[in-house]
Amino acid sequence: MTKAVIQFEHVKKAFGNEVVIPDLSFTVNQGELVTILGSSGSGKTTTLKMINGLIKPSAGTIRIDGQTITDLDLVKLRRHMGYVVQQIGLFPHMTVGQNIAVVPQMLKWDQERIDQRVTELLNLVQLAPKDYVDRYPQQLSGGQQQRIGVARALATNPPYVLFDEPFGALDALTRLELQKEVKRIHESLADKTFMFVTHDINEALFLGQRVLIMHEGQIEQFATPEEIVAHPATEFVADLLGTVQQNQNLWGHYHD
Numbered sequence: 001m002t003k004a005v006i007q008f009e010h011v012k013k014a015f016g017n018e019v020v021i022p023d024l025s026f027t028v029n030q031g032e033l034v035t036i037l038g039s040s041g042s043g044k045t046t047t048l049k050m051i052n053g054l055i056k057p058s059a060g061t062i063r064i065d066g067q068t069i070t071d072l073d074l075v076k077l078r079r080h081m082g083y084v085v086q087q088i089g090l091f092p093h094m095t096v097g098q099n100i101a102v103v104p105q106m107l108k109w110d111q112e113r114i115d116q117r118v119t120e121l122l123n124l125v126q127l128a129p130k131d132y133v134d135r136y137p138q139q140l141s142g143g144q145q146q147r148i149g150v151a152r153a154l155a156t157n158p159p160y161v162l163f164d165e166p167f168g169a170l171d172a173l174t175r176l177e178l179q180k181e182v183k184r185i186h187e188s189l190a191d192k193t194f195m196f197v198t199h200d201i202n203e204a205l206f207l208g209q210r211v212l213i214m215h216e217g218q219i220e221q222f223a224t225p226e227e228i229v230a231h232p233a234t235e236f237v238a239d240l241l242g243t244v245q246q247n248q249n250l251w252g253h254y255h256d
């Protein structure tokens with residue numbers, strides 16, 4: 001049964017006089033993994049931050065699980081939304097375990113429950129708890145730090161997780177590993193809705209069950225990767241796909 005959990009209805013966003021999103025409407029269903037693909041400045045981060053209330057729309061309506069976002073307590077809303085960004089911002093003076101437990105601590109979970117959750121999450125992101133829980137962030141590779149970022153975002157078991165180009169700074173192989181990891185984690189957790197922003201078409205097509213392609217704040221196409229590849233909706237999308245054809249090796253690498 002499909003249930004619409006993120007709904008944009010004629011959403012507009014202007015910063016001062018600059019309209020970056022003129023009129024955006026789309027719906028995401030519970031349990032989907034949607035990637036948002038677009039070039040720099042196309043409005044991806046702005047769209048993501050409107051979902052968790054960090055940015056307010058200038059006009060239009062956003063509904064989360066049926067409720068208009070302006071009616072929701074934003075602190076509570078954000079607690080329901082994990083957030084993973086490129087500059088993960090792990091606290092350098094805290095261990096891996098303490099970093100993952102920041103929000104549970106804030107919510108005053110008892111220590112036993114916290115320890116259990118940290119162990120569970122480290123296993124989920126495939127870092128052996130006994131080897132990693134007491135390390136400090138500077139004792140981890142970039143890819144491992146991102147895994148901790150993902151674990152931290154999942155700490156309170158939120159129904160939504162938003163990713164804003166989390167793997168942009170990683171080398172191609174580490175990046176591929178983490179993409180597989182995100183896919184696996186999404187499959188292993190029932191009913192979690194993931195929104196994943198990227199400017200990398202390979203990443204978008206590999207990860208997304210549906211891909212929302214943005215250009216200058218507007219949707220060029222919002223469809224499954226198969227549909228996009230078979231029937232690009234606009235010339236812009238066709239040109240984008242052209243860049244994949246030039247990159248056959250990588251494409252093969254992703255899909256073999």
Ligand SMILES: Nc1ncnc2c1ncn2[C@@H]1O[C@H](COP(=O)(O)OP(=O)(O)OP(=O)(O)O)[C@@H](O)[C@H]1O
Binds near residue numbers: 015042043045047199
């Ligand atoms: N706080 C702000 N004040 C003014 N303009 C802003 C602000 N935030 C974003 N913009 C502008 O809005 C447009 C969209 O920005 P956004 O960050 O959403 O792009 P993006 O698609 O995430 O790009 P990138 O891939 O570079 O991260 C850009 O032109 C940007 O300059």
Ligand SMILES: [Mg+2]
Binds near residue numbers: 044045046164
């Ligand atoms: Mg951005």
